Amino acid sequence: MTQIPPQFWSTPAVAAALAACDLPTILGEVRRANGWTQAQLAEAVGYSQSWVSKVLRGRQPLTVDQVRELSIRVGVPLHLLRFGARGDDDPTKRRDFSKAVALTALAGVALPRRPDVDETTAATLIRITGAQRRLEATTPARELARGAVAHVDLANRILGRASRSAYADDVRAGLSEAAGFAAWVHADMHDTGSARFYYRRAIDSARQADNALLAAYMIGSLGGFEIDADDPFMGLSLIARARREIGDRPLATARAWLSSIEALGHATARDEAAALQALQTAESAVRANERAVAPPWPWVFPFDHAKLAGYRALVMVRLERPEEAVAAFNESLSSAQPGAKQRGVLMTEIATAKAMSRHYDEALHLASNALTVGATYGSERVLHRVKTFRRSYGGPMTDTLRSFDERLQATLL
Incomplete structure (x- = not known):
């Protein structure tokens, strides 16, 4: 079977089909991506060509088990489909699976002139974004x-x-x-x-x-972006606006998240007292939210103590308190494992803390690993963090540092 590139699964037609569990469309796209004839596709999935032809035309009903089996045989990542592992099946899913095919029309590239818009349309769009987010890491x-x-x-x-x-x-x-x-x-x-x-x-x-909560989430995200781009004052201004957007009684998750970003903004601006105060506010909000069953939309993951520890670590790096930063990083990483690119970002931050403590070899080792992540996943964000680490590095000139500099230059060139 031909190796399908990762970006194939995030194209609009395929992402829509994945979100809707529309296997006929997925099989058709896989066939085109591999350059297969219909007979070759039938051989790959282990069924007759006539049966596969009926599936592709939407005339062959499929059970959840058949969808899973066919997906595995052509290399569809099962975690991108809507159903879970074997044993999670529901009879309703088996009866209604074929109805999901109709959702694909809502997300196809070529739309009919007068498409129907109903209560499933927005949910389909959001599921497509969710599928893209799962690929991003x-x-x-x-x-x-x-x-x-x-x-x-x-x-x-x-x-x-x-x-x-x-x-x-x-x-x-x-x-x-x-x-x-x-x-x-x-x-x-x-x-x-x-x-x-x-x-x-x-x-x-x-x-x-x-939607005030969604608007506040996006404003807060922009605020975090500006802080990350070394404009803490703009970032803090946006965080204040996000709070005004939500109103006087924000959800605990929103309060914890915004206060954590605010703490990072104050730390970047070198206002230690304000940064520590914001962390205390975030800690209070996390405690208030401990019994929450699920995070409120649009948050995907709960904002818990591990998340807060990650922000505390970043704050302590910027306040040049390396021992507290490393302890907070350890607390955060012991509870949750970040995705590959986020791990690269965190490694540069830990490297900075190690360099502050004069553990220069450890710092360079971490930064070198982050450089590998940035190059492997094509993340300019990670590479920018590695360059920032190198500019702030104040340790001795050693063979390890020379080797690191050679790798960094080769990567950038």
């Missing part, structure tokens, strides 16, 4: 960018057709999420202009949807 941003931008354009076209319907605000929220992901991808590419453009689009769409 291990896929170079440049391979995802085209699909992310295409999805934003698709959502905008659907909104144009749904603008006077009862579902318009839900579609606007889906457009906001798509734009927010496009912003994140461009930030990872260190394309700051495009990242800001898509963040603004995400904020505008959330406001037009009259």
